Amino acid sequence: MKVLVIGANGQVARHTLSKLKEEGHQVVAMIxxxxxxxxxxxxxxxxxxxxxxxxxxxxxxxxxxxxxxxAGSGGHTGADKTILIDLWGAIKAIDTAERMGVKRFVMLSSMGTVDPDKSDRIRHYLVAKKLADDHLKRSNLTYTIVRPGSLTNEQAEQVIKLEEEIQIRDNAIKREDVAIVLARVVNLENTFGKTFEILNGKTTINDALASI
Structure with missing residues (x-):
């Protein structure tokens, strides 16, 4: 499958490029x-x-x-850039995929988008992510929405916690493990039309994804 990675120079996306290759995909990096x-x-x-x-x-x-x-505006930009990239950029990408006949769309979102009002510090970011996710759900695309918690740079251990909404958020997740999840869900039919959150955990990525 030929997979376009939008925001390919981002920290999670850079890991995702190699993980997609391992899954046998042809990878196009948008920069x-x-x-x-x-x-x-x-x-x-x-x-x-x-x-x-x-x-x-x-x-x-x-x-x-x-x-x-x-793609993401990053933690050092203001709300205006968040709106342009995380919200409007995502909406345009979804609409373009539909218009260009692309069927499969995987969204890297964020934990906390279920109820952005619970966060004061990054509420604008979570609102943008939620609205983009909702737009994707209303589209005709075969989507999967992956919502990781706080991200860290340790080497992947390929064990995670995966739930539709994680209630006890006492952990973070490694960027490389998020990338593995993104790459593996592309072809996993049981993840089609699903939204889930992930953190570091004790279940192998394969078993966690199989449980969806």
């Missing part, structure tokens, strides 16, 4: 800056495409079978 291309090819991308979520990016979807949306 804003052509200078990032060589490094992302080394990480696992078969090709790169320069496109900007704040502009027109239809060309990035040519001959693509699936999309992983892993």
């Amino acid at each position: 804003r800056d052509s200078s990032q291309a060589d490094e992302l090819v080394k990480l696992g991308a078969d090709e790169t495409v320069v496109a900007d979520l704040e502009a027109s990016f239809d060309h990035a979807f040519d001959h693509v079978d699936a999309v992983i949306f892993a």
Whole structure:
């Protein structure tokens, strides 16, 4: 399957490139800056495409079978950039996928989007993510929405906790483990039309995904 990774230079997405290759996919990395291309090819991308979520990016979807949306405005930007990337950029990507005939769409979202009012510090971010997720659910795309908790940089252990909504949030999750989940759900039919949260846990990723 030819998979377009949007936001390919992000921390989770960079891991996702190699994980998709391990799953046997052809990987297209969407980037804003052509200078990032060589490094992302080394990480696992078969090709790169320069496109900007704040502009027109239809060309990035040519001959693509699936999309992983892993773009984010980052923690050091303001609410205006969050709206443009995490909300409006995601909505445009969903609409473009529908228009271009792409059927499969995997969204990297965030834990906490069920009720953004429970968070004061990043409420604007969670609202943006929730509205983007809701737009995806209303689309005709075959979607999966993955909502990790706080992210860390330790090496993957491939054991997680997975629930539709995790009530006891006493843990974080490794970025590399999130990437493994994103890559594996692309072809997993039992994850189609599903939304779930993930944290570090004790269940292997394969078993956790099989339980959905």
